[in-house]
Amino acid sequence: MSGFAAFVRKETTEILRTWRIWVLPGMLLMFAVTGPFLARYTPEIIGAVGGSQAAALLKAIPKPTYLDSYAQWAKNLTQIVLFAVIIIYGGLISSERKSGTAVLVLTKPVSRTAFVVAKALVHSLFLALAVVLGTLVTWGGTALVFGTAAGGPLWSSAMSWLAFGVLFISIMTLLSALLGSQAGAAGIGLGVFAIISVAGLWEPLTKYSPAGLANAPMVLAAGGESAILWPMVTSLVVSCVLVASAAWAFKTKEL
Amino acid sequence: MTPAVEIRRLTKTYGHKRALDRVDLRVEEGSIFGFLGPNGAGKTTTLRILTGLARPTKGTVRVLGHDVATADNAVRADIGFLPDVPGFYEWMTAEEFLRFAGGLFGIGRKVLDERTGVLLELAGLTDITTRIGGYSRGMKQRLGVAQALINAPSLLMLDEPTSALDPMGRKDVLDMLQSLRGRTTVFFSTHILADVERICDTVAILDHGRVVAQAPIDELKARYGAEKVVVEVGEGADELAAAIGAEPWAAKVERDTNDTIAVTVTDADAASRAIPAMVAARRLPLHRMEAGEMGLEEVFVQLVGGGQQ
Numbered sequence: 393m394s395g396f397a398a399f400v401r402k403e404t405t406e407i408l409r410t411w412r413i414w415v416l417p418g419m420l421l422m423f424a425v426t427g428p429f430l431a432r433y434t435p436e437i438i439g440a441v442g443g444s445q446a447a448a449l450l451k452a453i454p455k456p457t458y459l460d461s462y463a464q465w466a467k468n469l470t471q472i473v474l475f476a477v478i479i480i481y482g483g484l485i486s487s488e489r490k491s492g493t494a495v496l497v498l499t500k501p502v503s504r505t506a507f508v509v510a511k512a513l514v515h516s517l518f519l520a521l522a523v524v525l526g527t528l529v530t531w532g533g534t535a536l537v538f539g540t541a542a543g544g545p546l547w548s549s550a551m552s553w554l555a556f557g558v559l560f561i562s563i564m565t566l567l568s569a570l571l572g573s574q575a576g577a578a579g580i581g582l583g584v585f586a587i588i589s590v591a592g593l594w595e596p597l598t599k600y601s602p603a604g605l606a607n608a609p610m611v612l613a614a615g616g617e618s619a620i621l622w623p624m625v626t627s628l629v630v631s632c633v634l635v636a637s638a639a640w641a642f643k644t645k646e647l
Numbered sequence: 648m649t650p651a652v653e654i655r656r657l658t659k660t661y662g663h664k665r666a667l668d669r670v671d672l673r674v675e676e677g678s679i680f681g682f683l684g685p686n687g688a689g690k691t692t693t694l695r696i697l698t699g700l701a702r703p704t705k706g707t708v709r710v711l712g713h714d715v716a717t718a719d720n721a722v723r724a725d726i727g728f729l730p731d732v733p734g735f736y737e738w739m740t741a742e743e744f745l746r747f748a749g750g751l752f753g754i755g756r757k758v759l760d761e762r763t764g765v766l767l768e769l770a771g772l773t774d775i776t777t778r779i780g781g782y783s784r785g786m787k788q789r790l791g792v793a794q795a796l797i798n799a800p801s802l803l804m805l806d807e808p809t810s811a812l813d814p815m816g817r818k819d820v821l822d823m824l825q826s827l828r829g830r831t832t833v834f835f836s837t838h839i840l841a842d843v844e845r846i847c848d849t850v851a852i853l854d855h856g857r858v859v860a861q862a863p864i865d866e867l868k869a870r871y872g873a874e875k876v877v878v879e880v881g882e883g884a885d886e887l888a889a890a891i892g893a894e895p896w897a898a899k900v901e902r903d904t905n906d907t908i909a910v911t912v913t914d915a916d917a918a919s920r921a922i923p924a925m926v927a928a929r930r931l932p933l934h935r936m937e938a939g940e941m942g943l944e945e946v947f948v949q950l951v952g953g954g955q956q
């Protein structure tokens with residue numbers, strides 16, 4: 393148990409002292425800071441530079457509201473941040489095998505299960521923190537730019553995406569325990585994302601399975617309704633199963 | 648007394664390749680055990696199996712009385728291990744890594760403070776504050792030895808601990824291993840014979856995945872080593888060497904310095920009778936004649952065969 397705690401501490405410090413602290417939080421903060429402004433002023437900018445035809449087109453579109461800012465945030469999460477998560481975590485386990493650090497840790501009183509669980513846990517929490525921070529900034533920025541900013545649509549959207557993001561950290565934990573190549577794991581991860589997105593188009597699956605989370609963030613951010621309780625519960629359960637499978641797969645590997 | 652390491656009929660195959668072939672090995676508690684073998688003999692494979700990083704294809708492996716297949720944290724808590732190429736978190740400093748390693752063992756603050764200081768000193772890294780990412784290979788190797796000792800293990804296993812070190816570093820590490828004699832069982836692989844001769848009490852020689860010899864080092868030398876006679880004369884060494892070389896009991900004749908002849912003999916008794924007579928017959932001044940020491944190197948070359956060195 394002390395081994396687990398010490399390894400969790402190492403994993404956390406590693407985030408703070410390496411490139412990891414810049415990539416996800418940096419990306420999220422950038423989107424959070426610019427998103428509300430872009431949502432508010434993009435139509436005007438297009439109108440200004442796009443000539444009379446574009447201006448005419450824009451007149452037909454209603455004036456942007458705070459929901460457009462939320463939609464922008466949800467779109468960035470589902471389309472860009474998720475891809476980053478898949479690519480970054482393609483080497484979550486395998487990079488420590490490659491560098492030889494796993495050998496030094498796992499010949500001490502740290503089980504392979506503890507190694508895998510600690511990593512999945514720390515990075516899920518890290519993602520959660522970064523998303524909460526980014527969402528807070530988006531919320532504040534939206535209130536600033538649009539004057540009003542109801543919390544419900546934004547937070548329900550962000551939390552449903554977070555469950556989806558944690559699901560993908562678990563998927564990448566398993567893939568990086570199975571495969572030695574980060575690029576290979578990331579490629580398969582993107583394939584899994586494509587499959588889940590397609591599955592998300594089929595009504596019965598969206599009700600109970602994690603596939604329901606593929607489109608929910610967009611729908612919720614736009615102020616729509618989406619029953620996400622069951623998909624979030626099953627997603628969490630599936631995440632745990634995936635991490636347990638990753639631990640088992642890692643146990644069978646030779647280092 | 649249970650041995651610290653007990654390997655029985657261990658076989659490890661990779662596809663069709665047999666990396667280890669029915670290896671039997673017994674390392675007694677408290678001994679310093681040298682595990683010798685040329686490149687590709689299977690030393691690293693054996694150590695990986697002993698530490699639970701790889702699994703045996705066949706056979707049983709027991710470490711500190713426990714089967715490695717079921718060894719848990721409690722067993723690992725008593726073991727120190729240095730892999731052939733240790734991998735560190737490059738963003739840490741040496742001190743941070745030692746503290747991290749100690750934390751994995753759950754070592755308390757006070758003891759850890761003390762050990763970190765001692766081990767940094769031992770590794771010669773006390774005043775170095777750069778990150779491990781900037782270390783030379785030798786520095787990493789020394790830190791590797793230090794981290795293997797953080798838990799004061801009762802069994803220390805090292806894979807070629809001196810391979811990346813300069814002569815001073817090698818001496819330091821060997822002295823340090825020697826100072827553990829009696830308290831910690833030391834099992835280390837190497838292909839540097841001088842290291843083994845200097846500190847080991849027992850040796851096993853591995854070749855092509857098979858143990859070709861295992862015994863206390865003196866016994867091994869006595870058993871496999873042909874004997875040697877060293878003769879030093881004041882003059883006429885060339886002619887004498889040629890004459891000795893023609894004798895049936897002389898297996899090999901070497902000239903060290905000008906007037907010294909080292910003869911590897913198959914029949915020591917015949918040689919010690921014949922050589923003084925040969926010197927006297929030529930009226931040469933005899934400065935010295937003694938039994939030379941048979942090196943482990945010769946034993947090794949005999950057992951493992953030429954062509955690999």
Ligand SMILES: Nc1ncnc2c1ncn2[C@@H]1O[C@H](COP(=O)(O)OP(=O)(O)OP(=O)(O)O)[C@@H](O)[C@H]1O
Binds near residue numbers: 664686687688731838
């Ligand atoms: N993962 C592996 N896959 C395939 N073959 C392997 C693997 N590991 C080791 N081998 C083979 O097993 C044999 C023994 O290798 P090992 O690394 O144990 O030798 P070694 O005695 O440590 O050599 P060296 O002195 O060069 O370190 C070699 O022929 C090697 O090619």
Ligand SMILES: [Mg+2]
Binds near residue numbers: 692
């Ligand atoms: Mg080796």
